[in-house]
Amino acid sequence: MPVIVGKAPGKIILFGEHAVVYGQPAIAIPVNSVKATAHIAPIIDSSQENVHIFAPDIGLNTILSKLDEDHPIAKAIGLTLEKIRINHIPAFSLQVTSTIPVAAGMGSGAAISVAIIRAVSGFFGISLPLDEVSAITFEVEKIHHGNPSGIDNTVVTYQRPILFMRENPIQFLKINLPIHWIIADSGEKTPTHKTVEGVRKLHASDITYYDEIFQKIGRIVTNARQALEDGDIDNLGLLMNENQRYLSKLEVTNPKLDSLIKAARSAGALGAKLSGGGKGGNIIALAQPNHCDDIEDALLTAGAVRIIRTILSDRGTA
Numbered sequence: 441m442p443v444i445v446g447k448a449p450g451k452i453i454l455f456g457e458h459a460v461v462y463g464q465p466a467i468a469i470p471v472n473s474v475k476a477t478a479h480i481a482p483i484i485d486s487s488q489e490n491v492h493i494f495a496p497d498i499g500l501n502t503i504l505s506k507l508d509e510d511h512p513i514a515k516a517i518g519l520t521l522e523k524i525r526i527n528h529i530p531a532f533s534l535q536v537t538s539t540i541p542v543a544a545g546m547g548s549g550a551a552i553s554v555a556i557i558r559a560v561s562g563f564f565g566i567s568l569p570l571d572e573v574s575a576i577t578f579e580v581e582k583i584h585h586g587n588p589s590g591i592d593n594t595v596v597t598y599q600r601p602i603l604f605m606r607e608n609p610i611q612f613l614k615i616n617l618p619i620h621w622i623i624a625d626s627g628e629k630t631p632t633h634k635t636v637e638g639v640r641k642l643h644a645s646d647i648t649y650y651d652e653i654f655q656k657i658g659r660i661v662t663n664a665r666q667a668l669e670d671g672d673i674d675n676l677g678l679l680m681n682e683n684q685r686y687l688s689k690l691e692v693t694n695p696k697l698d699s700l701i702k703a704a705r706s707a708g709a710l711g712a713k714l715s716g717g718g719k720g721g722n723i724i725a726l727a728q729p730n731h732c733d734d735i736e737d738a739l740l741t742a743g744a745v746r747i748i749r750t751i752l753s754d755r756g757t758a
């Protein structure tokens with residue numbers, strides 16, 4: 441049996457995080473310059489039936505039977521084997537690596553699951569349909585996030601720009617012209633389930649007020665979709681800034697994110713906002729191509745620990 445490789449890209453949310461948990465639309469794109477990879481090789485002369493797992497990025501070197509069944513890697517393997525109806529597991533080794541920043545709103549957990557699901561099903565000669573890969577990943581995401589909206593597993597599995605809305609069919613977006621984005625990692629981390637819980641408490645404290653904010657964010661997302669499809673980057677930038685104002689009202693920003701956003705705007709970004717769960721993680725800035733270097737320098741001076749540039753076009757991201 442040959443070595444089987446499963447891969448999945450990172451992702452970034454452009455518009456609509458948090459409101460998407462409450463049924464509003466959100467827009468996300470894959471980020472192909474970072475990825476998770478899973479390699480599977482058979483263990484030919486093993487006397488034991490077992491699955492060896494090596495994930496050096498998180499210091500994991502173990503066997504499957506020693507992992508808690510709710511460990512995300514064990515869950516991704518277990519649900520995949522269940523889906524493809526494999527009861528007798530031959531010995532194999534699984535190596536998982538990722539260049540996607542962890543807990544930074546770039547979909548690292550979802551991408552690792554997708555890579556594992558693809559490698560495990562591929563090892564048994566099966567190519568699972570995308571909706572099944574996404575559904576298994578969603579189950580694993582519940583371990584990370586508690587109450588995920590489903591946007592991460594969807595964009596990472598389909599690897600295309602999407603408009604996502606809970607309980608609705610996925611809408612794939614047409615992008616009119618190449619659009620340049622700069623993603624800056626604040627270096628601060630708050631797990632998404634914590635910020636989601638913070639927003640849940642706020643919402644419970646004044647349902648009418650926060651429902652209105654979610655609806656306003658939903659309208660921004662609808663307008664942003666149009667602007668993306670029209671290639672109207674000036675309007676797109678304004679919509680990002682407007683979305684950020686509502687994210688502040690949801691109390692998911694913090695001083696470091698605010699200073700990165702300010703630095704990007706001062707250096708010529710057409711718009712900038714936090715992306716993902718917030719209170720750390722990344723900001724994303726929209727840039728004219730000739731301003732990208734200045735914005736990157738300004739973000740590094742303001743304390744960004746890592747910059748990822750991505751260009752979105754109709755063919756996905758580069």
Ligand code: PMV
Nearest residue numbers: 457458545588589632716717
């Ligand atoms: O931190 P991320 O990129 O995984 O963002 C999650 C986005 C939220 O809307 C905050 C939560 C969700 O499940 O949609």
